[in-house]
Amino acid sequence: MSDARVQPDGLHRDFGDESGASVSLCSLRAGPGLFGIDTRKIREVLGATTPQRVPLSPQYISGVVPYRGEVLTTVCFRVLLGLERWSKQRCVLILDDEDEGPFGLAMESVGEVVTIAQDALEPNPSVLDPRSMALFDGTYRLPAGLMVRLDPHRLHPSRLAETGLFADLKLEMI
Amino acid sequence: MPLRMASTDRLTHNCPHNYPPPITQGRARVSHALMLPPRVPDKGKVDELTREFIAESQEGLERMELCLTELEKRPGDRELVAEIFRTVHTIKGTTGFLGFGRLEKLAHAGENLLGALRDGKVAVTAGLINGLLDLMDGLRAILRLIEATGTEGVRARDEDSSLIAMLGELKDAGSAPAIAATPATTPSDPSPTSTAATDSPVADVAASPTTALAPFPGAPSIPDKSLRIDVEVLNRMMNLVGELVLTRNQILQCTPGALNFPDLARRLDSVTAELRESVMEARMQPVGHLFGKFPRMVRDLGRTCSRQVRIEFEGQETGLDKSLLEAIRDPLTHAVRNSVDHGIESPEDRIKAGKPAEGVLRLRAFHQSGWVVIELTDDGAGISTERVLAKAIERGLVTPEKAASMGEREVLQLLFVAGFSTAKQVTSVSGRGVGMDVVRANVEKVGGSVDLESRLGFGTTLRLRVPLTLAIVPALVVRSGDQSFALPQNSLVELVYVPLRDAQTAIESIGIAQLYRLRERLLPLVWLDRLLQLEHNPAAQEHGFYIAVVESEGRRFGLVVDDLMAPEEIVVKPLSAALRGIGMFSGATVLGNGTLALILDVAATGARAGVRPIADATRSGGKDAEAERARNQQAQIQDAQAQNPQIEMDRSMVVFEVRAGERMAMPLSLVERIESVPISEVEFAGGKAMLQYRGEVLSLEDEGDVLGPLGVFSGETTESQAVATVLICLRPGIPGTHGMRRTGIVVRQVLDITAGTLLTEDAAGFSGRLAMVRDRVTTVHRDFAEGLSTQPAAALQPAAALQEVA
Numbered sequence: 001m002s003d004a005r006v007q008p009d010g011l012h013r014d015f016g017d018e019s020g021a022s023v024s025l026c027s028l029r030a031g032p033g034l035f036g037i038d039t040r041k042i043r044e045v046l047g048a049t050t051p052q053r054v055p056l057s058p059q060y061i062s063g064v065v066p067y068r069g070e071v072l073t074t075v076c077f078r079v080l081l082g083l084e085r086w087s088k089q090r091c092v093l094i095l096d097d098e099d100e101g102p103f104g105l106a107m108e109s110v111g112e113v114v115t116i117a118q119d120a121l122e123p124n125p126s127v128l129d130p131r132s133m134a135l136f137d138g139t140y141r142l143p144a145g146l147m148v149r150l151d152p153h154r155l156h157p158s159r160l161a162e163t164g165l166f167a168d169l170k171l172e173m174i
Numbered sequence: 175m176p177l178r179m180a181s182t183d184r185l186t187h188n189c190p191h192n193y194p195p196p197i198t199q200g201r202a203r204v205s206h207a208l209m210l211p212p213r214v215p216d217k218g219k220v221d222e223l224t225r226e227f228i229a230e231s232q233e234g235l236e237r238m239e240l241c242l243t244e245l246e247k248r249p250g251d252r253e254l255v256a257e258i259f260r261t262v263h264t265i266k267g268t269t270g271f272l273g274f275g276r277l278e279k280l281a282h283a284g285e286n287l288l289g290a291l292r293d294g295k296v297a298v299t300a301g302l303i304n305g306l307l308d309l310m311d312g313l314r315a316i317l318r319l320i321e322a323t324g325t326e327g328v329r330a331r332d333e334d335s336s337l338i339a340m341l342g343e344l345k346d347a348g349s350a351p352a353i354a355a356t357p358a359t360t361p362s363d364p365s366p367t368s369t370a371a372t373d374s375p376v377a378d379v380a381a382s383p384t385t386a387l388a389p390f391p392g393a394p395s396i397p398d399k400s401l402r403i404d405v406e407v408l409n410r411m412m413n414l415v416g417e418l419v420l421t422r423n424q425i426l427q428c429t430p431g432a433l434n435f436p437d438l439a440r441r442l443d444s445v446t447a448e449l450r451e452s453v454m455e456a457r458m459q460p461v462g463h464l465f466g467k468f469p470r471m472v473r474d475l476g477r478t479c480s481r482q483v484r485i486e487f488e489g490q491e492t493g494l495d496k497s498l499l500e501a502i503r504d505p506l507t508h509a510v511r512n513s514v515d516h517g518i519e520s521p522e523d524r525i526k527a528g529k530p531a532e533g534v535l536r537l538r539a540f541h542q543s544g545w546v547v548i549e550l551t552d553d554g555a556g557i558s559t560e561r562v563l564a565k566a567i568e569r570g571l572v573t574p575e576k577a578a579s580m581g582e583r584e585v586l587q588l589l590f591v592a593g594f595s596t597a598k599q600v601t602s603v604s605g606r607g608v609g610m611d612v613v614r615a616n617v618e619k620v621g622g623s624v625d626l627e628s629r630l631g632f633g634t635t636l637r638l639r640v641p642l643t644l645a646i647v648p649a650l651v652v653r654s655g656d657q658s659f660a661l662p663q664n665s666l667v668e669l670v671y672v673p674l675r676d677a678q679t680a681i682e683s684i685g686i687a688q689l690y691r692l693r694e695r696l697l698p699l700v701w702l703d704r705l706l707q708l709e710h711n712p713a714a715q716e717h718g719f720y721i722a723v724v725e726s727e728g729r730r731f732g733l734v735v736d737d738l739m740a741p742e743e744i745v746v747k748p749l750s751a752a753l754r755g756i757g758m759f760s761g762a763t764v765l766g767n768g769t770l771a772l773i774l775d776v777a778a779t780g781a782r783a784g785v786r787p788i789a790d791a792t793r794s795g796g797k798d799a800e801a802e803r804a805r806n807q808q809a810q811i812q813d814a815q816a817q818n819p820q821i822e823m824d825r826s827m828v829v830f831e832v833r834a835g836e837r838m839a840m841p842l843s844l845v846e847r848i849e850s851v852p853i854s855e856v857e858f859a860g861g862k863a864m865l866q867y868r869g870e871v872l873s874l875e876d877e878g879d880v881l882g883p884l885g886v887f888s889g890e891t892t893e894s895q896a897v898a899t900v901l902i903c904l905r906p907g908i909p910g911t912h913g914m915r916r917t918g919i920v921v922r923q924v925l926d927i928t929a930g931t932l933l934t935e936d937a938a939g940f941s942g943r944l945a946m947v948r949d950r951v952t953t954v955h956r957d958f959a960e961g962l963s964t965q966p967a968a969a970l971q972p973a974a975a976l977q978e979v980a
Binding site: 052054157 | 657706
């Protein structure tokens with residue numbers, strides 16, 4: 001990746017179907033992939049932030065960030081994908097989880113909001129590796145490529161700890 | 175403190191003074207989700223109205239409990255009877271309305287009995303009190319059931335019939351002889367013995383039905399999830415929030431570099447401070463709430479253990495943060511139980527010892543420099559140090575050799591070691607060996623400390639010190655591995671700077687363990703960056719490093735950090751479950767510069783590094799007691815100051831040596847400066863050493879002949895490079911002259927500045943004045959001894975102290 005702030009190319013604003021219900025997704029970049037999270041589940045996007053590292057914490061936790069009187073645990077998505085930790089400042093999204101409370105998700109960059117027909121979601125392919133299976137929620141076909149939908153529920157730090165899939169990650173440089 | 179609004183006729187307060195302030199309708203009920211996780215099984219089952227009713231009834235019953243125990247002492251008090259009657263009546267009335275038939279029936283039976291009592295048809299006997307207490311437990315049990323399940327649990331077997339029958343019996347049985355025996359209407363002061371005498375026959379009857387409903391009155395009550403706060407406080411908070419919003423609006427409209435920005439910042443600052451203050455005020459609850467259940471508990475325990483005990487309170491209005499109040503509830507209950515069971519002797523033994531048959535427990539609460547101190551004093555047998563030691567040796571906690579050299583305070587600290595119990599026999603109440611260690615652990619968990627004082631034959635005092643609040647704690651921010659960490663001040667003992675050039679020699683190692691020699695005691699060192707697997711930053715330790723000597727839960731060690739930052743009052747923010755699992759951090763906080771710092775859990779850090787707690791350490795050397803003792807001494811000094819405001823606030827002592835091996839102390843407040851004076855500047859006049867000091871001529875006292883060996887009297891004084899250490903002191907004025915006079919005292923070396931306690935006059939037949947400084951006997955410099963008043967109740971026995979010096 002040359003520039004963390006590169007805008008996702010070729011994304012049109014509206015892929016919504018006139019007839020069916022549509023959903024707004026915030027497009028995100030991490031590593032080589034394009035991801036999207038339902039905007040209703042995003043509380044706030046904090047600009048360039050450096051989470052405070054927590055010693056002895058799992059690798060995929062990039063640290064803690066202060067947010068409205070609370071200290072939120074932040075998950076590094078790059079590490080979850082098996083990539084080397086991003087050394088530069090990153091965007092932190094504050095995501096809501098009904099059961100476990102809010103948390104942060106560190107991404108390389110945040111792009112536009114796209115609107116897509118709800119029923120365009122395709123399930124995870126069966127050949128996906130178990131880690132990706134646990135992280136991804138399905139895929140949208142966009143003209144410029146695929147956008148993987150993420151569900152905050154699956155990304156919550158305590159949920160990630162439960163799966164046990166990410167305890168010992170071998171990170172590679174991309 | 176709480177402003178009471180005009181109350182309606184419901185739940186009018188009639189209890190005698192000294193009780194927790196009654197709750198009237200003028201205050202708002204605020205749900206309190208912050209401190210306790212909701213533990214109600216299913217809130218949906220209980221509607222708002224019922225919840226309100228339960229909370230109010232429970233408060234009513236709490237007051238009734240107090241009134242009942244009071245009534246036992248003053249059977250003629252009609253006000254008390256009226257208060258109890260009203261509580262039961264209110265419950266009965268409301269239950270009928272809410273449709274709780276079982277509760278209503280029981281309350282009705284109780285009301286009948288109380289009605290008879292009010293009208294003077296029944297006399298107050300111990301049996302009656304027992305019956306009413308059982309009624310209360312019965313009502314409580316049903317209320318608890320309603321809160322948990324939403325229904326009052328009408329099952330096939332009617333659990334209340336025996337209780338109702340008993341209440342009826344009491345009413346009928348009581349009415350015949352009562353009219354003649356005790357005219358309850360006369361307000362004459364009845365003898366308390368009459369109640370105790372009649373208790374046995376009825377107590378047995380009363381005991382059986384209760385067990386079905388409430389196993390033990392001390393059984394954990396429903397956790398308090400709501401908090402009553404003054405409407406005034408709430409209004410003030412709302413005003414402040416309004417103010418905050420206005421200030422924010424102005425700040426948002428501010429252009430960069432606006433001239434009024436400093437003003438706005440200041441206003442924001444003051445609004446924040448005030449808001450914080452009022453929120454704290456709202457969270458403050460009088461400790462009296464905690465004391466409320468003790469009279470009943472003490473009464474019941476007294477019967478079980480056949481002791482005669484009275485409990486007295488002082489300072490119930492002392493405010494304490496609600497969450498802390500909950501946290502010390504169990505430790506305090508445990509301690510009270512312990513005092514009744516082990517502290518107070520049986521009436522026969524007491525009379526033999528020349529004490530009144532009835533023992534007295536005294537619970538005292540007061541504020542003291544940011545802490546709340548709760549003292550539990552009994553006038554019982556006290557703790558025999560020999561027995562404690564014998565037990566400790568038997569349990570292998572100390573070696574006999576070590577035991578012989580232990581001071582009294584050190585011995586008493588053994589009581590807090592896990593698995594220690596001195597009870598001669600295990601009773602149902604206490605003495606199973608899980609006791610004081612749990613008390614200490616619980617109190618330390620909330621950042622407090624526990625201290626024990628005892629005089630054999632005269633009683634024991636247990637002192638709990640808890641911080642006013644948990645949410646904001648003073649802390650020292652340290653740097654390690656390029657990260658900031660906050661160390662809570664309450665676990666910090668002292669700080670040591672080790673320059674790099676000394677690092678090689680200062681740190682000694684045995685195997686992989688590294689130790690620092692701190693005042694001739696070895697301190698295990700823990701490198702924070704290594705422990706946390708942080709990247710070591712050699713540049714940060716270019717000049718040296720700091721050792722923060724910390725102690726928590728009996729673990730004492732030196733935490734090595736790169737740098738010390740400012741001490742700050744930090745706001746504690748909890749960490750998410752995923753990070754709590756690491757176990758090393760108790761929270762996080764935002765520092766003044768906007769960055770985050772993790773708050774180190776000192777005890778857990780020590781545990782992870784393998785530092786053993788005090789109990790184990792005692793086995794091999796007992797070094798760790800030192801800091802504990804120093805802290806305790808500090809506490810005593812502060813107590814003494816609280817009791818006797820005439821004593822000057824500063825009780826720190828400068829400890830120095832005039833002759834080799836002899837320690838001398840002087841109050842720090844009298845020492846102006848400690849100067850290193852080149853010998854060449856010492857002049858002589860009339861055979862006395864003098865020093866020109868800031869335009870004054872000071873006479874130097876050189877009792878230990880320090881100057882001689884330095885070469886003052888030999889010819890080459892002008893050449894000498896030697897320096898003498900001189901304390902520049904203010905000496906209390908000589909009669910005839912006014913005020914203080916400066917003087918210099920030549921000393922061999924200054925050893926320490928620390929807290930000390932003056933011993934009582936003529937300790938061990940010594941003509942001078944002695945003080946305890948770090949558990950070593952120290953002479954107070956004679957010229958300054960007169961100016962000091964004796965500390966009341968210096969806790970350390972002089973004999974024990976002298977032993978240690980020998």
